[in-house]
Structure formats: C-alpha cells, structure tokens
Amino acid sequence: xxxxxxxxxxxxxxxxxxxxxxxxxxxxxxxxxxxxxxxxxxxxxxxxxxxxxxxxxxxxxxxxxxxxxxxxxxxxxxxxxxxxxxxxxxxxxxxxxxxxxxxxxxxxxxxxxxxxxxxxxxxxxxxxxxxxxxxxxxxxxxxxxxxxxxxxxxxxxxxxxxxxxxxxxxxxxxxxxxxxxxxxxxxxxxxxxxxxxxxxxxxxxxxxxxxxxxxxxxxxxxxxxxxxxxxxxxxxxxxxxxxxxxxxxxxxxxxxx
Numbered sequence: 001x002x003x004x005x006x007x008x009x010x011x012x013x014x015x016x017x018x019x020x021x022x023x024x025x026x027x028x029x030x031x032x033x034x035x036x037x038x039x040x041x042x043x044x045x046x047x048x049x050x051x052x053x054x055x056x057x058x059x060x061x062x063x064x065x066x067x068x069x070x071x072x073x074x075x076x077x078x079x080x081x082x083x084x085x086x087x088x089x090x091x092x093x094x095x096x097x098x099x100x101x102x103x104x105x106x107x108x109x110x111x112x113x114x115x116x117x118x119x120x121x122x123x124x125x126x127x128x129x130x131x132x133x134x135x136x137x138x139x140x141x142x143x144x145x146x147x148x149x150x151x152x153x154x155x156x157x158x159x160x161x162x163x164x165x166x167x168x169x170x171x172x173x174x175x176x177x178x179x180x181x182x183x184x185x186x187x188x189x190x191x192x193x194x195x196x197x198x199x200x201x202x203x204x205x206x207x208x209x210x211x212x213x214x215x216x217x218x219x220x221x222x223x224x225x226x227x228x229x230x231x232x233x234x235x236x237x238x239x240x241x242x243x244x245x246x247x248x249x250x251x252x253x254x255x256x257x
Contacts, residue, residue: 002032004047009055009093011039013085013161016093017062019055023097024065030101035093069100074108083129084122086158095121133162139248140167142176145211149176152212152251160187160197168195179208226254 005028009019016037023033069078084096099118103110113119136159142149149171153159160180164187167176171189178187179200186208189195200208249255 002029004032004034004050006034006036006047006050006052007055007093008036008038008052010057011037012057013082014059014062015055015057016085016096017065018058019093020097020100021058021061021065022053022055024100030098033097035097037090037093069103073100073103073110077103077108077110080111080122080126083126083162086161087125087129088157089125092125095125129157129159129162132157133159135245135248136163137166139244139252140178141251141253143212143214143253145214147175148211149174150208150212151176151178152181152209153178154181154250156182158183158185160185163187164189164195164197177208179205179212181205181209223253 005023005026007019007023009016016035019035023035026033066078069081081096081100084092084099089095095118099110099122102113102116102118106113110119111123114123132155136153136155140151140153140163142151144150158180160178160183164178167178167187168189173192174189175191176189180186184200184202184205185197186200187195187197244252
C-alpha cells in the first residue's frame, strides 16, 4: 500500500489544470492520487502518512492538459470540466481529475456513462453551473454612472467567465463592469475593447457598489417601463417565482423598492 499523494492546487482554472497535468504524468497510480483546492472556502485537514505536493500555477502545463482533453476526448468534455472548475464544490479538483482518468479510457461518449459516480457528479455540476450562468444572462441588470454600465451579482459559482463574453458581444461599443460580490472578481469590458477578468480589492468593491447605487437614470427608466407593462389583474406570484427565482432578484432593478 502506497501513501496517498495529495496535489494542492490554487483555486483557478489554470491552477487546477496544472494539478491535473502533474498528477497525470506522475504515474503514481490514480487510486492513490487526490487533488485538493487551496482557498479560504475549502478548508481541509492534513491526514497522517499522506504526501502533500503544492502546485504552482503554470499556464503552459494547463494549456497542455486542456489540449490533450480536447484532442483525445472532445471539446464538449473540456467545456464540462471548465464548468466543474468554476463551481463552488470544495472537491471539484478531485472530481475533475478522476472523471478525466475514466474519460481518457472511454473516449467522447463518457458523458453517457451516468452509472459511473465521477461521470454523474460532473454531469450534475456542469448542469448546475450552466443553469446559473444562463439565469444571470437573462436576469442581470445594469445601472449607469458617468457613461459606465455597472452590474452587481451574488452567484453561487464563478459565473463571471461564462457571462462576460455574452454581454461583451452585445454591448461591444459600451464600457461595462460585472462585479461578483461573493467571489470578489469582475468582468470588465472597455468600450470597443477586449474584456478581461480581475480580482477586486475591498476598497474597490466599496467604490463599485457606490457607483452601482448612484444611477444616472437608467434604473429608474427600466423600473418605470416594468411597472407600466404590468397587468395587476393577471399577477401570478407563484408562476413568477418559477420563472424568476427569488435567489436572482436581489439586484434586479424591477424588484427594488
């Protein structure tokens, strides 16, 4: 019996993909490998006799791992893995690694093997992250301050990389910021430029929320429109909750007092 080898990865896509790459080329034995995410939200206890390896994020190794997944399995599986790595699951790195071990053996049809626990978990996480990002593409609201569109969201998962391209495509000539208050990150798009994601400092978060609440009139205009088209006699709160879950309403203009 060999001791379990634990690869401790930074909580980023490149960080976890680097860990997957290092674990994959180690030939240590998949049954004796575990991947762990290092972040304030993912606290773990070190186990006696286990070997711990600290992973340093390496974009080249992450790219090699991604390229191997796309070429040897499929681009669809790679997208599913990215969704897993963007989730709020504390064991997402380990799930992704052991799923890929099986996927490299089975091939492109791996997502149909839902009887396999690793595949089932990836399927469920992928669906949950995809659904949440879809909801935010529908329910995200902007306010406008000094010509900049600002939105604040509080998602369960890291959806900023999934929703920012959507708005960058549709608001290509506008400057906007989508601020994730939970994970302290923002998708930033300068007018007619390329979008990017960056970590937000505490003092910057205060400034962003101040700008968001200091609307130039766009929010009031939208709320007026929403109230004007509403038909009180046909109000159906139950159906409205199904179509627009309460979780997403906190920063939706039309539900603010």
